[in-house]
Amino acid sequence: MKGYRVAIVGATGLVGQEFIKTLEQRDFPVESISLLASDRSDGKRLFVSHQEIEVKETLPESFKGIDIALFSAGADISRHFSPIAAQSGAVVIDNSAAFRMEPHVPLVVPEVNPEDIKRHKGIIANPNCSTIQMVVALYPLHRVNPIKRIIVDTYQAVSGTGKAAVEELTLQAKQVLEGQNTVPHVYPHQIAFNILPEIDVFLDNGYTKEEWKMVEETRKIMHANDIAISATCARVPVFTGHSEAVHIEFSRPMSPDEARRILTQAPGVKLLDDPVISLYPQPWAAAGTDEVFVGRIRQDASHPRGLAMWVVADNVRKGAALNAIQIAEEMIKREWLHPGGEE
């Protein structure tokens, strides 16, 4: 099989590290790999498939000869370097929010809209982590019985904010248990033993940007502009794994058993739903796994066409690195590496 020259921008970060691990675990056809980060990491050495590779500062010339560039270094870096990488002939798969809502940039979850990859012009966006796991669980139901409205409340792990947030929770947990004061740096308040209903900035409409991403990205990925969506996103003191309480209103009634039958067959979904033995998805158990876990499926007592469920996935893996690599795999399988598209 042909090998590809891959660059990882943000290779020293949480998602970058997960990129390396996932490429290895899935036997991705890598011919060569460039590890890129900020100038602070220039010269650091990381292991890829038992080989030590030097990290380099990300520069415009870093993308010469690269086939696939996986970006996870924040929106500003993506905005600056992605067009340069695409100009150099690489296909960029970007984890940041920089291009997600650009009409000409496909926003892809391979279990939902793989065919959108085809119309890329050199940049493909990876959706927000909370959105990815929700659409993997909801799209198979939507195909059978169109969804009219979604109410979702998220319980998001600190790893979604990056390595500094993981360090902050670790330190604060220790400080609280030892009776010391905590000083928040990453978040506006202490995160240890606390919950913060603030992820990303507040918008004029009272929602946070994270909540609004769930609204807009879900509609774009599912090609369903009419779905009414309201989200509340909360940061919780969990290291890995986002959890979501999702309430869905369908066009017609759907029984919990029918939803379970559909989800048992759905790609990327694993059903964990047996209240008798306290079986339901938990972030602790989802960490390090590929699937989107669904459980607590029940009739929504407040609506005749409603279902409620609990959805959990590893935010760094399916919510970021794995989804991006699945996009690359799909692109290779369908021979859509070169920008073509309908327009």
Ligand SMILES: NC(=O)c1ccc[n+]([C@@H]2O[C@H](COP(=O)([O-])OP(=O)(O)OC[C@H]3O[C@@H](n4cnc5c(N)ncnc54)[C@H](OP(=O)(O)O)[C@@H]3O)[C@@H](O)[C@H]2O)c1
């Ligand atoms: N964590 C998640 O669950 C998740 C999910 C979906 C999307 N994302 C997105 O992925 C991106 C990275 O997230 P993360 O969690 O991996 O963050 P992180 O752990 O804080 O890592 C940030 C990475 O960006 C690099 N970076 C910072 N400034 C740079 C610069 N000027 N030039 C080049 N590289 C630079 C850092 O390199 P240094 O080590 O050299 O500073 C590091 O490799 C963000 O856009 C985030 O929104 C994250």
